[in-house]
Amino acid sequence: MRLITFFAKLCSWFVALISVAAPASPAYRIASPDKQTQFDVRVDARQRLVYRVIQAGKTVVGPSVLGFRLNELTIGEQTVLGKMSQRTHREQIKWPLGENDIIRNHYTEMSVQARSAGVPYTLVARVFDGSVAFRYVLPKTAAPGIIRQELTSFDLAAGYTVYQYNEESVFTPTSLSALTKTCDFPATLTNGTLYLSIGEAHNQSYTKAVLARADSPNALTTAFHRGDSVRTNGLFVSPWRTISVATSAIGLHQFSDLALRLCPPPREGVPGWIKPGKLIRAALTTQGGLDCIDFAAAHGFSYIMFDAGWYGAEFRSSSDPTQVIPAIDMPRVIQYGKDKGRTGQPIGVILYVNRVGLRAKLDTILPLYKRWGVAGLKFGFVDGLSHEGLNWLIPAIKKVYDHGFVLNIHDNYKPTGLSRTYPNLLTQEGIRGNENNPDAFHNTVLPFTRFVAGAADYTFCYPNANQQFSDNLLKTKLQVTKGQQLALTVVYFSPLQAMLWYGNPVHYTNEVELEVFARVPTVWNESHYLTGEIGRHVSVARRKGNTWYVGTVAGLTDWEGGIPLSFLPKGKTYTATVYEDDGEGSIQKRSVTLTGGESWPVQIKARGGQVIMLQSL
Template sequence: MNKKYFFFTFFTVFISFYCCAVFAKQKVVALLYSPDSHTRAQFSLDEQGRLYYRLIFDTRLIVNWSRLGIETTGSSLVDGITVKGTVKNEINEKFLWPLGEDASLVNHCNELTLHCAANSANFDVITRLYNGSMVFRYVCKQLGNRTVQLKSELTEFNLAESYRIYQYHEESVFRPVNVDSLPGTSDLPSTLTAPKSYISIGEADNRNYTKCVLIRGKRPNSLALQFYTDTIYRDHHVQAVRKDTSIQFLDSLITPWRTISCSNTAIGLHEFSQLNLKLVKPLNNKVPDYIKPGKVYRVPINTQGALNGIDFAQKMNFQYILVDAGWYGAEFRTVSDPTKYLPDFHLPDIIAHAKEKGIGVILYVNYVGLKAKIDTILPLYKKWGVSGLKFGFVDGGTQKGLSWLDSAMKKVNDYGMLLNVHDHYKPTGLSRRYPYVLSQEGIRGDENSPDAFHNTVLPFTRYLAGAADFTFCYPNKVNDYSKNIRVSKAQQMALTVVYFDPLQAIFWYGQSQDYKDEADIEFFKYVPTVWDESKYVQGEIGEGITVARRKDRTWYLGSAAGMQKWGGTFKLDFLEKTQVYVATIYEDDGQGGIRVKKAKFGHNDPFVVNLDAKGGQAVILRPQEK
């Protein structure tokens, strides 16, 4: 017998025997493979009729047998479960997405539906396996004609080995801790690491559910879901979480997709940064090429300052100005009216000047004003000639708040106006459904003085959920914004390539008159905000990263170092063959400024990145004219 075959057979028998011994009272009811067969999911029932799953990536067990189920005030979907049938289906589609990191996306996976019954109720567990990723959701469409309250979601993640989680909460810093030592909660998406293993646990298509966070589970190396604000959860780890409202459903209950994405490298996690878009069904199949992304300049709240800001935006090849909080009064006061502008801020003149210069106008409205007057301001702003809105301080934590936000997103989208949702809300792929929703915050940006460690953690964590508004505070000769910026100028510049945002806000605190004709700011005239092709080239969480992105035939490279020196050499194998490229390189000059230099490169040439701690480098690679 062939030795390799003998070893494989022995290994398979051993694993099967081991699993049967450990889970002797469980019966496997279904098995699903990814298109490349390297990702596998199994489902089982125990003697009490409790449903479990486990996940294998390559030959590595990622998630060991873990509970599935939801508990409601109606029929219990926790135990006594039987699987009445299974349906498998292959999904293989390609769709254009000109508002993202890549101009087109491939949605290829294998799908399994478990038709389940429990205590006179029927429900489905729908699972999709992508290459490297497992997603699943609960679909309950026979809840009866009475309101049912959701008490808990039993979904757990029993990790097969010890992992470290990059814990964070909304706009906080990141703290890497062992899963078994996790204090409190960690937001979705959360990234976990073990030797040569990287996992992202997230969610997609959260329209009317509630905010879920991860907490330490009851077993070693285990995580569970907790409703953050909508219910009370008690166990031996967590005493209580405040109860604001109940989570209620009528007729049907469909949970968001739970996602588990796996990679053998940190940069491999980027393969899943647009997974959420693939899991949300669009309202129609129109390609949103009529929507204009772009760079944004925030103007002062006075008429002349805004007019000057429009001229500066035109000079810098920006597409929009943002009129932020304060233009209609104190944002949190109910007497402040977002249908009226302050006397010393003459909005009609500002909008008219912006239109003349080809610049769009985005207006900020706080949640207080939005709840009171959203149906009034949308037709009014459209009449004024406003291009979009920025929502402030929305409720992104409760079912009530997320349901309101979903309806508000649709209303703004239906009016054909851009939307940027600020503060702690994070995306779950709803831009596919409402393509005018270009950006959101849910990130610790320059307003909150992030350091280089934080900056080089973000690409592997929060940005896996989708676009984020980082609000860059790029310095000038008048103000270095030392309170906000704790990294070099070149890193600030490079991060506009590393970070993805269709509405990139640059010069956040800057005054237009303070930015002269410095050579470095020329870069911001050219850098796009959406891309035809993107790839993470090299990097490690919290240490450093290089990202390459293409728009038309021009490539942009952004590299950033963490708290220590960082770098590496890679091949420019993504450049066109036989084409010579002229590189404009923006790097730190060691004196707090930017040095600009030129070089030529061709396909597969080596490119060296060598950065000081907290440093960066931005590069534009243009095809040489013949």
């Protein structure tokens, strides 16, 4: 017994000696250009690859697991770190299709070589002021495999509330400890002091990932939608996972271009043929198209669109997107739109094509529509949820770009910054838009959640004299006022903006209200979130040329406060044209004088809104 005890002690001494003598695993850290945001990566005591995010000297995301399951291997466990390389990047991106003319793209990057389960891989991380982004890279020499699960986790330093949603659902504020459902990217969280956005960028060959509650308290983990998997073959690069930190809700807006910054630029800049603008949806007749073109020309719209049904029932394989239904004389409508260019800008025609038709005939319709003179396409019901679906969709976006069409993708697809690489992708849905008749809470949550990922086509359903927001499927009144509808055209960003979604243009006769739709741009020289709280209220100022537009909306309760005019030169005076609810279901218009540097007092009733257009004296 004594001999056994002696050998046990000898073994423990030997293990301790090895532990002391063994070199410590390296830990790497990089900081943002302003040094306030830090990201470090190391191997923990259990030999797992972990990371931390530090903001202003405080840990925001604690040691959190990195890695993924490749075939039957767990990459990230038993990790050995190798060399680290580091570089800085400073760039000013000219971007004529965004919320600002210039996108500032400054960051510090590190690439860390690692090996796990005999598999070499690289972790690449970039640190921006207020944000971090990281991704996994498998080398070209890697054998084909299947990623069955991503293990990336987010262990938060305190209890947070997440605004849970999936695809086009409503938002449900939920504490992490009570979370039972998954949440889409981008996910917005707050603990009352900090506001976080956990997002995704450059998803071009992966699958849809979501956030799920992890085993430890206050932690989230990454899961694949419906248990999907990802096939790899040679060089493989995962999407970026991003974490952005702000001290206010409106501070999240500074990261709304982060996904663009993380995607490659277009081959030769932004082509001149890509035109942003507003569109109106036409009835499926020749006259419907002509009427919409007249309305578009009179109100500063750039496009009309023939939606589902112009080539037959959209989900039937017998419907052919190369054949127009007899009710529409497509050549006449397209030519009529072009003729409007004799006295102004031509009005382009955008055609909707469902995934059934796209999958069957994409390579046929693109050169055909070019011969017809079509301006753009709208993809409907594509699969943005699976590896197979995204592997079809991203090459399809490139084909549309190569053929010279603007593009709008509807239904469940959300942006990950690919509009920078393919700038013809002007907008996408991935949002519970106005045709679902959301309430004012939903409308005032969106600027701080889904819109942090990028542009969204909200499909405004503005009422007219003939009908109050009704169609064959939904017969109900809007849950918000006309003033809120008008203001949201400023608050929400989309280079291609669908207006008057259920309306017939001949029924819109109130030109005072239509002035806002006619004048408001869809891309901007600069933008500022002025004030706001998630689900309560928001005010946004945007400039196009010499004119400022300020949109302010209230949630489910009245909002009274002041809007800081600090975005204007101090002391400079402006004529302000104000459009707001008159309390009787219509819009009133008035003019006042404002001075830069002061505060504009507002009293907005629940569900209401206000638009101000400012021009210097």
